[in-house]
Amino acid sequence: MHLEAAVRPERIVELATRAGVALPDGFGPRGFVWRDLTTFVREYDFLCRIIRSAEDYATVASDYLADAAAKGAVYVDFIVSPAHGWMNAIAYPDLVDALGEALARATRRHGISASLSLTAVRAPGEWFGPDQARRVVREAVAHPSPWVRGFGVAGDVRFDELASYAPAFRAAKDAGLVTRAHCGEGEGARGVEVAMDVLGVDLLDHATDALSDPRTLERIIHERRLVTLCPMAHVLVGLVPSIDRHPAWAAMRAGLRVCLGTDDPVFFRFDVADTYAQVATNAGVDHDALVALTRNAVTCGLLGPEDQTTALSRLDPARFA
Numbered sequence: 313m314h315l316e317a318a319v320r321p322e323r324i325v326e327l328a329t330r331a332g333v334a335l336p337d338g339f340g341p342r343g344f345v346w347r348d349l350t351t352f353v354r355e356y357d358f359l360c361r362i363i364r365s366a367e368d369y370a371t372v373a374s375d376y377l378a379d380a381a382a383k384g385a386v387y388v389d390f391i392v393s394p395a396h397g398w399m400n401a402i403a404y405p406d407l408v409d410a411l412g413e414a415l416a417r418a419t420r421r422h423g424i425s426a427s428l429s430l431t432a433v434r435a436p437g438e439w440f441g442p443d444q445a446r447r448v449v450r451e452a453v454a455h456p457s458p459w460v461r462g463f464g465v466a467g468d469v470r471f472d473e474l475a476s477y478a479p480a481f482r483a484a485k486d487a488g489l490v491t492r493a494h495c496g497e498g499e500g501a502r503g504v505e506v507a508m509d510v511l512g513v514d515l516l517d518h519a520t521d522a523l524s525d526p527r528t529l530e531r532i533i534h535e536r537r538l539v540t541l542c543p544m545a546h547v548l549v550g551l552v553p554s555i556d557r558h559p560a561w562a563a564m565r566a567g568l569r570v571c572l573g574t575d576d577p578v579f580f581r582f583d584v585a586d587t588y589a590q591v592a593t594n595a596g597v598d599h600d601a602l603v604a605l606t607r608n609a610v611t612c613g614l615l616g617p618e619d620q621t622t623a624l625s626r627l628d629p630a631r632f633a
């Protein structure tokens with residue numbers, strides 16, 4: 313899930329008031345209502361304007377981890393965009409240090425495991441694009457953090473060829489980071505093929521279009537790549553007609569490895585617990601399958617060995633008793 317979109321709605325009011333920024337139309341007590349990509353980008357920018365310091369980022373992470381732990385979540389991976397921090401003059405070391413402290417505190421207090429994936433953003437403007445993606449990796453290498461274990465690209469598929477991010481991905485791999493890309497979100501299976509062939513990603517974020525493309529799907533299954541699936545987001549943005557008709561469930565029966573995510577809770581109004589409940593109720597994914605796909609998330613490489621063992625023991629207490 314994206315950290316910037318994990319803000320509690322009441323925290324949005326507090327941060328906006330402090331920043332002297334008016335709340336946008338479409339914001340209500342439960343967050344935003346999804347309308348379209350254009351309003352989404354504007355509202356996302358609004359969030360990035362009110363999250364103004366490394367401490368704000370840490371507060372957002374702490375809030376979400378406390379809420380998720382209270383609902384039984386075992387593990388959360390936050391995707392965070394350092395470039396949005398740079399826009400607010402937040403230095404990368406300050407950002408990752410503050411977030412690392414927040415994650416460590418949440419692990420101690422609530423027993424929830426957490427990790428950070430850095431993301432570059434496909435968007436117009438000086439802070440985004442392939443060159444800034446390389447800067448993200450350079451910063452990660454220059455200021456290593458035990459919490460930062462992933463690197464990827466997200467954003468709007470209308471900007472930049474995905475392949476143009478290849479140099480950043482090569483540097484991330486050299487640095488030992490788990491790599492991932494948002495792909496196959498309304499652009500066809502080709503984006504997923506590029507993510508695999510040109511970027512060589514470990515994780516496919518969304519990849520929805522590939523799940524209905526037999527050739528690409530077979531390849532993903534054969535290569536045992538993990539798809540991070542955000543089914544509620546896919547329904548709300550119109551990529552799939554309804555949760556029960558998501559192509560992922562048939563693909564899972566055919567051997568696809570997935571894990572479940574929420575993407576942007578403040579826009580889609582579904583947190584991790586809601587997502588699991590929806591998938592269990594409306595997609596007929598049974599308890600054992602839900603445990604198995606949670607295990608996929610825990611073991612995908614974003615958690616260090618110790619945290620991984622802790623999360624597995626919480627997920628499957630009988631085996632670790």
Ligand SMILES: [Zn+2]
Binds near residue numbers: 494576
């Ligand atoms: Zn996303």
